[in-house]
Amino acid sequence: MQSSEAFYEKKLTCVFCCKPFTSQRVRSRFSIPYQVDSDFCPHFRDGNHNPHYYFVNVCPECGFAFSEEFSDQFPLGCREVISSQITKHWTKRDFGLIRDLQQAIESYKLAILSGSLKKEKNAVLAGLCLRLAWLYRTENNSEQEKRFLSLALKAYEESFIYSDFTNTSMSELNILFMVGEISRRLEQYQKSVLYFTKVIQHNNADKEQKMVNLAKEQLSVVREEVRKGNS
Numbered sequence: 001m002q003s004s005e006a007f008y009e010k011k012l013t014c015v016f017c018c019k020p021f022t023s024q025r026v027r028s029r030f031s032i033p034y035q036v037d038s039d040f041c042p043h044f045r046d047g048n049h050n051p052h053y054y055f056v057n058v059c060p061e062c063g064f065a066f067s068e069e070f071s072d073q074f075p076l077g078c079r080e081v082i083s084s085q086i087t088k089h090w091t092k093r094d095f096g097l098i099r100d101l102q103q104a105i106e107s108y109k110l111a112i113l114s115g116s117l118k119k120e121k122n123a124v125l126a127g128l129c130l131r132l133a134w135l136y137r138t139e140n141n142s143e144q145e146k147r148f149l150s151l152a153l154k155a156y157e158e159s160f161i162y163s164d165f166t167n168t169s170m171s172e173l174n175i176l177f178m179v180g181e182i183s184r185r186l187e188q189y190q191k192s193v194l195y196f197t198k199v200i201q202h203n204n205a206d207k208e209q210k211m212v213n214l215a216k217e218q219l220s221v222v223r224e225e226v227r228k229g230n231s
């Protein structure tokens with residue numbers, strides 16, 4: 001099942017303790033999804049590997065977990081908090097080998113804790129919660145999926161309010177779309193309609209036509225869901 005040619009080893013340096021370690025990455029030709037959901041969750045068949053299993057790097061020395069989106073800045077006082085809440089309790093473990101679903105889930109929980117303690121951007125924390133929700137979706141655990149979708153929603157909303165998505169891979173339209181789509185999935189239909197409309201009417205709408213078209217499609221989906229719910 002797991003052919004080693006599908007993976008390569010990436011050399012990394014811990015952003016917290018600065019020690020070197022390695023983590024696996026999936027080669028792109030072995031990670032082709034057969035389906036992508038409306039919130040961009042990819043699904044893979046046997047023989048393909050989910051690259052999101054390896055999105056988080058976990059330092060085996062200190063337990064700090066981070067993605068490539070993390071900054072290397074630690075606000076004043078955060079280092080002490082991370083030392084006492086993560087490193088002090090860490091038993092050396094290696095997440096640098098091929099991961100199963102449970103290890104992937106654990107790596108995200110460690111990264112959400114690490115990122116929260118270091119006060120990482122809401123847009124980055126939201127992305128971690130969203131990807132963790134996707135992992136739960138693949139094992140049909142809808143309770144945990146919803147729990148992490150709710151956390152992702154809250155973080156995306158805060159990211160929009162404080163505009164902390166600048167210098168991340170997300171544009172304002174991406175953030176607004178995600179708020180609309182996650183709200184729809186959590187049956188918060190009014191909010192969903194409001195945010196899809198914000199995408200469609202945005203000043204940058206003509207520069208990001210693809211996002212606008214997706215928002216239009218999902219707006220009609222959510223309106224249909226509301227209509228069915230009312231009938």
Ligand SMILES: [Zn+2]
Nearest residue numbers: 014017059062
């Ligand atoms: Zn470390």
